[in-house]
Amino acid sequence: MKVPGDKSISHRAVMLGSIAHGKTVIDGLLTGDDCLSTIDCFRKLGVKIHLEGDHVEIDGKGLEGLKEPNQVLDVGNSGTTIRLMLGILSSLPFHTTVIGDESIAKRPMGRVTIPLKNMGAKIDGREEGKFTPLSVRGGGLEGMDYTSPVASAQVKSAILLAGLFTDGNTSVTEPEASRDHTERMLQEFGGSVQTDGLKKTIQGKQTLKGASINVPGDISSAAFFLIAGSIIPESEITIKNVGINPTRTGILDILTNMGADITIHNVHDEVMEPYADITVRYSNLKGVEISGDIIPRLIDEIPILALAATQAEGVTVIKDAAELKVKETNRIDTVVEELKKLGANIEATEDGMKIYGKSSLHGAEVSSHGDHRIGMMLAIASCLASGETHIQNSEAITISYPGFFEQIEELKQ
Ligand SMILES: O=C(O)C1=C[C@@H](OP(=O)(O)O)[C@@H](O)[C@H](O)C1
Numbered sequence: 167m168k169v170p171g172d173k174s175i176s177h178r179a180v181m182l183g184s185i186a187h188g189k190t191v192i193d194g195l196l197t198g199d200d201c202l203s204t205i206d207c208f209r210k211l212g213v214k215i216h217l218e219g220d221h222v223e224i225d226g227k228g229l230e231g232l233k234e235p236n237q238v239l240d241v242g243n244s245g246t247t248i249r250l251m252l253g254i255l256s257s258l259p260f261h262t263t264v265i266g267d268e269s270i271a272k273r274p275m276g277r278v279t280i281p282l283k284n285m286g287a288k289i290d291g292r293e294e295g296k297f298t299p300l301s302v303r304g305g306g307l308e309g310m311d312y313t314s315p316v317a318s319a320q321v322k323s324a325i326l327l328a329g330l331f332t333d334g335n336t337s338v339t340e341p342e343a344s345r346d347h348t349e350r351m352l353q354e355f356g357g358s359v360q361t362d363g364l365k366k367t368i369q370g371k372q373t374l375k376g377a378s379i380n381v382p383g384d385i386s387s388a389a390f391f392l393i394a395g396s397i398i399p400e401s402e403i404t405i406k407n408v409g410i411n412p413t414r415t416g417i418l419d420i421l422t423n424m425g426a427d428i429t430i431h432n433v434h435d436e437v438m439e440p441y442a443d444i445t446v447r448y449s450n451l452k453g454v455e456i457s458g459d460i461i462p463r464l465i466d467e468i469p470i471l472a473l474a475a476t477q478a479e480g481v482t483v484i485k486d487a488a489e490l491k492v493k494e495t496n497r498i499d500t501v502v503e504e505l506k507k508l509g510a511n512i513e514a515t516e517d518g519m520k521i522y523g524k525s526s527l528h529g530a531e532v533s534s535h536g537d538h539r540i541g542m543m544l545a546i547a548s549c550l551a552s553g554e555t556h557i558q559n560s561e562a563i564t565i566s567y568p569g570f571f572e573q574i575e576e577l578k579q
Pocket residue numbers: 173174175246317318319320321323344345465466489
C-alpha cells in the first residue's frame with residue numbers, strides 16, 4: 167500500500183512556493199482538509215495556486231506579490247497552517263484577520279505571537295493575542311535570538327519564516343530537536359539555515375526561487391498501519407515511499423524496542439527528504455518506556471502507540487508528553503477515555519499515560535472528539551476488538567487521511 171503525502175511537508179511546500187519567485191510544482195501533495203486550508207489562505211492572499219489531484223502548480227511572485235485580503239483567513243482545524251502562516255504574515259505590511267475552528271480556538275498561539283511581537287509584528291486577539299481570533303499587521307521586523315521553552319517545529323518554523331525577511335540574523339534554540347522540514351525545504355528553494363546543535367540561524371533578506379517538490383508518504387499516517395500489522399494476527403503489510411526523516415522516525419525506534427517485526431528497504435537517501443519502503447509483520451510486543459528527547463520525534467504517533475501498548479506484555483509508560491494536551495484535543499484524556507471504553511487497562515498521568523497489557527478489546531460506542539488521530543486509532547482498534555465498534559465524528563479523519571477507511575477495507579481482503 168501507499169499512504170498519502172506528508173502533511174508537514176505539504177503545508178511547507180505550498181507556503182514556500184507562495185512566497186518564492188517563479189513557478190513551484192508539487193507532486194504527491196496531501197489533499198487532506200488541513201492542507202486545503204493552507205491553499206485557501208494563500209489564495210486569499212492573492213497567490214495563484216492550481217490544484218489537480220495531488221499535483222500543484224504555484225505562480226510565485228515573491229513576498230511582495232501577496233496582497234491584503236478582503237476576507238478573514240480561516241485555518242480550519244490546522245495548527246501548522248496558523249502558526250507557520252503567522253510567521254509569514256508578520257513580515258507583510260498590511261492587515262489580516264485569522265480564525266479557525268473550535269479546536270484551534272483552544273490551542274495556545276502565544277508561543278508564536280509573543281516572539282513574533284518581540285520581532286516587531288503588531289498582533290492582537292483574544293487574551294492579548296494568545297488565542298484566535300487574531301489580527302496581524304506586519305512589516306519592519308528585526309532579527310532576534312530566541313530560546314523556545316518548547317520543542318515545537320511550528321514555533322521554530324514561524325520564527326525562521328519571519329526571520330527570512332528581516333534585517334540581520336534570527337536564531338531559535340529549542341530544548342530538544344523538533345522536525346526539520348522547514349530547514350530542509352528552504353534549501354530546496356535556494357535559501358539557507360545554519361545549524362549549530364539545537365540552534366538554528368537564518369540570515370535575513372533572502373530571496374527564494376520556485377522549486378519542484380516530491381512529497382513522500384506521511385510516516386504519521388503509515389504509523390496506523392505499522393501498528394495494525396504488528397497487533398492483528400497473521401498480518402503482513404508493506405508501505406511504499408514513506409518519509410524517513412530522522413526527526414520523524416521515533417515510531418520505528420519504539421516499535422523495534424517493543425519487539426515489532428519491521429524491515430526498512432529501498433532506502434532513497436535524498437538530501438531534501440529521505441524515504442523508503444517499510445514492511446511489518448505480526449509479532450508479540452512487550453511494554454516499554456517512552457520518554458525524553460524521543461517524544462518530539464513521535465508526538466503525533468502517541469495515540470496509536472497507546473493502542474499498540476494495550477497489546478504488549480507488561481507495562482508501557484509514556485512520560486514527558488504534556489504537549490499532547492494542546493493538540494486537536496487533549497490527547498492524554500481522549501486516548502485514555504476512549505481506549506477504556508474498548509476494555510483497555512490505561513490511566514492518565516500528569517505528562518503522559520500508563521498502559522497495562524495485554525488486554526482483549528471489545529467493541530463499543532466511541533468518539534473521535536473531532537480529532538483525526540483519535541478517530542484513526544479507534545478504527546484500527548475496532549479491527550482487533552470483538553463485536554462492533556461505532557465511531558462518532560469519524561469524518562474528522564479527512565483532516566490528514568482522505569481514503570483511510572477504503573484502504574482498511576482493501577487490506578482486509
Ligand atoms: O510543524 C509541523 O508540521 C508539526 C509539528 C508538530 O506540532 P508542534 O510544533 O506543536 O510540536 C506536530 O504535532 C504537528 O502535527 C505538525
